[in-house]
Amino acid sequence: MTELYFQRHRRLRQNAAMRALVKETYLQKEDLIYPLFIIEGENIKNPVSSMPGVFQLSLDNLAAEIDEIVDLGIRAVLLFGIPEEKDAVGTGAFHDHGIVQKATRLIKERHPELLVVADTCLCEFTDHGHCGVIEGEQVLNDPSLDVLARTAVSQAKAGADIIAPSNMMDGFVTAIRAGLDAAGFQHIPIMSYAVKYASSYYGPFREAAEGAPQFGDRKTYQMDPSNRMEAIREATSDVEEGADFLIVKPALAYLDIIRDVKNSFPLPVVAYNVSGEYSMVKAAAQNGWIDEKAVVLETLLGMKRAGSDLIITYHAKDVCRWLEEK
Template sequence: MTNLNFKRHRRLRSSATMRSMVKETYLHKEDLIYPIFVVEGENIKNPVKSMPGVFQFSLDKLEEEIDEVVSLGIPSVILFGIPAEKDAVGTGAFHDHGIVQEATRLIKERHPELLVIADTCLCEFTDHGHCGVVEGEKILNDPSLDILARTAVSQAKAGADIIAPSNMMDGFVAAIRVALDEAGFEDVPIMSYAVKYASGYYGPFREAAEGAPKFGDRKTYQMDPANRLEAFREAESDIEEGADFLIVKPALSYLDIIRDVRNNYHLPIVAYNVSGEYAMIKAAAQNGWIEEKPVVLETLLGMKRAGADLILTYHAKDVARWLEGK
């Protein structure tokens, strides 16, 4: 046995202290972005059945949720709005007193240090559930840009720190950047959903945001899950148009894409740990099939290891507690 020549990799795993010393990837509270669903009305805290622990909040109930987020040290939230009324062009998305705008004002008044990201899309606000203007059953690209630009400006006026357009219309970053600059918001960054796939993992979100399409699907504007090189074209376009962050969505089945984007571009990369990914872990944990904490932490570490700088995740509050040893 003394003549064997092999490497002893276990030397660096021999104790918790040793493993900590050589750890390559870290997950921090500062990496987390917490999604919140806000609805019009009063005294509303509706549980989302397919996403245990996630709720729709009216503004009066939102205060308590935001206080908890701040107390946990989570630095940022992203807002998704559900209006009381919907129409063909998503008027509630760009109304000065729309639900996202009012929620933003409330948060910034109560906790000005909390960074508010506004999701900029139309699907929650249109009666047809698509992310743009519709003619027959065709989603029109260029007319949608005008409405998205108006929405972004109204969100910035309300105090949003970052605009996050998720609609996947061609030219959406360029249109929003020009509109923000012309309105005097040249310092407001754009966190673009640059690489967004037409995924089966979005089902629970559509329940939470009440934004499922009433006809067809979103495959004419969201990306084909089979395509890798297309991600480069989408990311490059958004960078050229003025994006400041790049989101890859979903995350778990697209870790290779996160790594591709990380290797080729130098903007901050955001992994969106989407609703279906969250729901699967929650369901398995509730059935006793997995232990929730280690699986969640391993999953998010995988996203960081793949190259993500930030993670948008419904697990954020739990993760913040776990990172504090609670």
């Protein structure tokens, strides 16, 4: 028989110890940021019907949730607020007694070591559901920047550790950076939603945050899913304006963009594993079609392998439990 020569790649896969020795990508608790939806009122724990396991929580139910999060080993949470009242300019977003500000103070008093990332946007707080100030049915860019900067400063005053603007207005990072610096918060980093697509994967989130637009859509300020180079232009602007982290949202259908951003910029890259991605897995698991644990861990590893340093995910609590099982 003619001697054959070929590569024996299976040598490094022959048992669990060998596979662990050559493992290239790791998923750790420290990689995860857990989103929370905080709502005005008392004794509220509303299940989000399209996101099994996710709830709208009132402040009196937040303490127990935060205790669990800390016990699981999660180091950071991302706060979204649902106010009692909304208006045209989103006053509740920048009021010192707004729901995000109150939740931030509660968290920092109870667990000062837990990082609070404040989502800095207006859509949950405006009666029209858009991420900026409107005139007719036009979302105005520059007037929105002033409101966003006020919101960021208010959140920092309340104790937020990181400001995460998600509105996709042009110049939002530079406006927020200037506002924070002028108010004495030069030390507060900005985790910019630098690359945010106008995605169909956001549907369940709009139920959870009660922030769906009341007219039109967000395609004039969020990105076209068909565009790749535009992501680099967007991220470049945010880096030049002073961003400290770069978010790519969504994650699962945009792994190529995560890799592009990681290869292009020396900043931490954050993948947002969004609501639709979460809900699809949950629905399939509840029907017995997939192994939820295996699929979630594989999916998040894929996001890490693509280049993300951190992952915002609604799976975070489950992932922490599964990692303990290993």
